[in-house]
Amino acid sequence: MTLLYFAWVRQKTGRGEEQLFLPADVKTVSDLIAFLAKRGGGFADAFADPRRIRVAINQEHTGFDTPLRDGDEVAFFPPVTGG
Amino acid sequence: MTLLYFAWVRQKTGRGEEQLFLPADVKTVSDLIAFLAKRGGGFADAFADPRRIRVAINQEHTGFDTPLRDGDEVAFFPPVTGG
Amino acid sequence: MITIRIQRKDFDIGAEVAALDAEDTGAVATFTGKVRKEGDLVALTLEHYPQMTEREIGRIVEDAKARWPLMGVTIIHRVGRLLPGDKIVLVAVAAKHRGAAFDACEFLMDYLKTRAPFWKEEERDGGTRWVEARHSDDKAAERWRDK
Amino acid sequence: MITIRIQRKDFDIGAEVAALDAEDTGAVATFTGKVRKEGDLVALTLEHYPQMTEREIGRIVEDAKARWPLMGVTIIHRVGRLLPGDKIVLVAVAAKHRGAAFDACEFLMDYLKTRAPFWKEEERDGGTRWVEARHSDDKAAERWRDK
Numbered sequence: 466m467t468l469l470y471f472a473w474v475r476q477k478t479g480r481g482e483e484q485l486f487l488p489a490d491v492k493t494v495s496d497l498i499a500f501l502a503k504r505g506g507g508f509a510d511a512f513a514d515p516r517r518i519r520v521a522i523n524q525e526h527t528g529f530d531t532p533l534r535d536g537d538e539v540a541f542f543p544p545v546t547g548g
Numbered sequence: 549m550t551l552l553y554f555a556w557v558r559q560k561t562g563r564g565e566e567q568l569f570l571p572a573d574v575k576t577v578s579d580l581i582a583f584l585a586k587r588g589g590g591f592a593d594a595f596a597d598p599r600r601i602r603v604a605i606n607q608e609h610t611g612f613d614t615p616l617r618d619g620d621e622v623a624f625f626p627p628v629t630g631g
Numbered sequence: 632m633i634t635i636r637i638q639r640k641d642f643d644i645g646a647e648v649a650a651l652d653a654e655d656t657g658a659v660a661t662f663t664g665k666v667r668k669e670g671d672l673v674a675l676t677l678e679h680y681p682q683m684t685e686r687e688i689g690r691i692v693e694d695a696k697a698r699w700p701l702m703g704v705t706i707i708h709r710v711g712r713l714l715p716g717d718k719i720v721l722v723a724v725a726a727k728h729r730g731a732a733f734d735a736c737e738f739l740m741d742y743l744k745t746r747a748p749f750w751k752e753e754e755r756d757g758g759t760r761w762v763e764a765r766h767s768d769d770k771a772a773e774r775w776r777d778k
Numbered sequence: 779m780i781t782i783r784i785q786r787k788d789f790d791i792g793a794e795v796a797a798l799d800a801e802d803t804g805a806v807a808t809f810t811g812k813v814r815k816e817g818d819l820v821a822l823t824l825e826h827y828p829q830m831t832e833r834e835i836g837r838i839v840e841d842a843k844a845r846w847p848l849m850g851v852t853i854i855h856r857v858g859r860l861l862p863g864d865k866i867v868l869v870a871v872a873a874k875h876r877g878a879a880f881d882a883c884e885f886l887m888d889y890l891k892t893r894a895p896f897w898k899e900e901e902r903d904g905g906t907r908w909v910e911a912r913h914s915d916d917k918a919a920e921r922w923r924d925k
Contacts, residue, residue: 471827472897473908524830526893540827540895544911547824547855547896548811548867548887554680555750556761607683609746623680623748627764630677630708630749631664631720631740644808645792654815654863660883661791661808662876668801716801729809730918733884736807740876771877 466535468501470511471542474518477511487535494520495529497539511541519544549618551584553594554625557601560594570618577603578612580622594624602627634705635688637679641718642707648723651703656725660732662740668715671756677710677719680748684708691742695724698738698778699731706739708749738775745772781852782835784826788865789854795870798850803872807879809887815862818903824857824866827895831855838889842871845885845925846878853886855896885922892919 466485470478478501491497495515502512512518515529521540522531533539549568553561561584574580578598585595595601598612604623605614616622632651648659666675692704703725713719722739726732751762779798795806813822839851850872860866869886873879898909 469827471895472825472899521827521830521895524827524833526834538829540830542827542895543897543908545892545895546898546909546911547826547894548891548915552680554748555678555752604680604683604748607680607686609687621682623683625680625748626750626761628745628748629751629762629764630679630747631744631768643792644795645790648791648810652812652863657812657814659808659810659812661806661810662880663795663806663808664876665799665804665806667804667874716799727814729811729884729887733809733880733887737876737880740880 466533467538469538469540471540473543474511474541477507479507487533492532493529494522494527494531494533494539497533498529498541517543549616550621552621552623554623556626557594557624560590562590570616575615576612577605577610577614577616577622580616581612581624600626632703633689633692634703634707635685635692636707637681637684637710638707639709639711641709642721644721644723647705647707647721651705651723651725653702653725655727656702657727658729658732659723659725660729660736661721661723662736663718664720664740666713666715666717666719672715672753673756674712674714674754675719675762676712676752676754677708678750678752679708679710683748687747688743691739691746694742695735695739698775699726699735701726701731701735704735704739706743708743708747710749712754741768741772741775744768779850780836780839781850781854782832782839783854784828784831784857785854786856786858788856789868791868791870794852794854794868798852798870798872800849800872802874803849804874805876805879806870806872807876807883808868808870809883810865811867811887813860813862813864813866819862819900820903821859821861821901822866822909823859823899823901823906824855825897825899826855826857830895834894835890838886838893841889842882842886845922846873846882848873848878848882851882851886853890855890855894857896859901888915888918888922891915
């Protein structure tokens with residue numbers, strides 16, 4: 466799957482995009498956040514408080530319970546501040 | 549006083565403006581409307597139904613009970629339709 | 632800054648908004664009213680009460696300024712003969728935040744429609760006819776009474 | 779007609795409204811959001827999620843079209859580094875009547891603020907900082923839920 470990071474999530478993780486093989490025990494967005502936080506460093510910092518994070522799958526806003534499929538484009542970002 | 553007429557009130561009365569000495573028994577806008585209607589012809593037609601008429605005194609919207617003074621500028625017109 | 636103009640000629644929305652802008656403005660709401668093309672409508676002629684128009688619009692703007700913190704208001708209303716597609720009126724409101732800009736712009740339009748001394752005469756294939764005031768405009772203006 | 783553009787360059791409100799206009803349009807409401815000059819603010823940099831932005835705005839516009847009879851919508855959102863006084867966003871809505879134009883314009887702004895994937899980073903004398911989402915924007919968007 467493709468992971469994308471924006472705004473301070475991008476800055477903390479130190480990357481804007483990466484490719485990831487979906488690990489077997491990662492079923493939902495929540496699982497993926499826990500998996501990424503365990504990387505430590507900037508990832509632990511970025512995902513320390515999931516309430517501050519929003520997620521889109523395949524360019525649509527969604528919630529943390531959404532199941533993931535390999536091939537998904539998953540984007541993590543702070544609440545939006547455009548307009 | 550100065551009387552002004554706009555839109556169909558102007559068309560029915562056949563004039564846009566006139567000077568008038570305030571008759572002694574004309575105390576309020578209602579009295580003036582009754583006085584003008586008695587002229588007959590286009591004036592009777594214009595003022596036949598006072599509910600269709602609006603009035604401004606000295607360039608401010610007002611009601612039919614307002615007392616008149618000589619020197620006032622009194623304008624009669626239909627409900628406004630700008631914007 | 633308050634600008635009120637009654638004019639025969641057209642206006643440029645972008646230029647009016649640029650003229651209205653202050654540096655601490657964050658939000659500009661505008662409304663443009665146009666002559667709708669409908670059926671056999673040939674033209675609209677707008678008459679007004681020149682001695683009263685700008686004064687009444689000025690009072691409406693003061694009322695809006697008392698209700699919302701506004702940084703600028705521009706109101707332009709055209710008079711004379713206008714064709715389908717022509718612009719009739721512009722209301723532009725600048726404020727720090729969008730809520731005030733939107734609300735004040737809508738309030739100004741509702742009050743212009745029901746208080747500013749303009750009258751429209753329609754010209755159709757069959758002749759001319761004065762436009763009737765609409766009850767829905769009175770209702771729209773009444774919304775603001777108790778706010 | 780629906781126009782959605784994400785661009786670095788500025789826009790001309792008058793030209794956009796002219797392009798939006800259909801002959802049976804009677805009402806055009808616009809909203810322009812700007813970078814406010816405040817304190818030591820030097821610039822705002824707008825980042826977005828390019829693959830998602832136009833799609834999400836498209837969904838917001840479809841939602842508005844399902845709620846009101848609209849004749850045209852134009853949304854332009856700038857990205858990149860903007861200075862105080864610069865325009866950020868334009869929402870322009872054309873409809874037959876002003877109620878739909880005003881409501882849809884405000885709805886589109888409320889939804890853009892809370893759903894379109896843009897993020898603002900402020901540059902001040904002391905450094906840079908990501909702008910926090912405002913609770914008042916969520917509240918503004920929630921108003922439309924049951925309407």
